[in-house]
Amino acid sequence: MTENISYLFDFEEINEGYVAFSENPKGGKITGKGKIRTCKLDFDDVYFIKELEFNLFTVSQMCDKKNSVLFTDTECVVLSSDFKFPNETHVLLWIPRENNMYNVDLKNIVPSGDLTCLFAKATLDESNLWPRRLGHINFKTMNKLVKGNLVRGLPSKVFENNHTCVACKKGKQHKSS
Known part of the structure; x- marks a missing residue:
């Protein structure tokens, strides 16, 4: 989603309804959609919302294109589809995507055997x-x-x-x- 129509090409006007924001319960009207092309990444079906203050993108849309998305405490990094972890021991939690959601099943995380508590x-x-x-x-x-x-x-x-x-x-x- 963007508020800057100049970013979009193949723009078409549409009447898709509204998107709600926390500071504006009425939200913003979706008045068009287009595509954004960068040197490394393409964004399809980008909605134009004049009332929007920041550009937003959907993580699942990036993942649908076989990219990986990594969040840290300071940034979001979109990785190419051929990126592989150099060492699997760095992976602390692996959650599969089902129905466009990442559902954490605690049964797979919390150990079921004997636990040792140290005090x-x-x-x-x-x-x-x-x-x-x-x-x-x-x-x-x-x-x-x-x-x-x-x-x-x-x-x-x-x-x-x-x-x-x-x-x-x-x-x-x-x-x-």
Whole structure:
């Protein structure tokens, strides 16, 4: 989709309806379509939408032409159809396309056999530091926070009570009369 009619050749006017945008619920009217040719890549059936602010392309359209599309945290790379991974060990997840969707089947990803969970014990300093930072909470609650990954920055360790916090000891004392 593009808002610039000068990019398109073999342009034909059409009345295909509307495309919705998040900032404009009414969206933009599709008033034509054409083709875009670059030195390495051809785009067919590109819709002309005057209200569009950015050029958009469909990933599945690139894949239909036997190209590969790679997304990183900063860019999208369209690879030629003859591109091969130099080493299959770099592939962490392979999801087949079915009905124009990439559906992740967790049964194939999550191991079904015995799992080994490794936990480290917190050092004496950590066992005293983190409960103090969190208002002298008890160690059972502290370990629940670790298990649920509920506190950002909290190390994934088992905290054990060594009864060395003076403030906690005083808080548990009761006056008898």
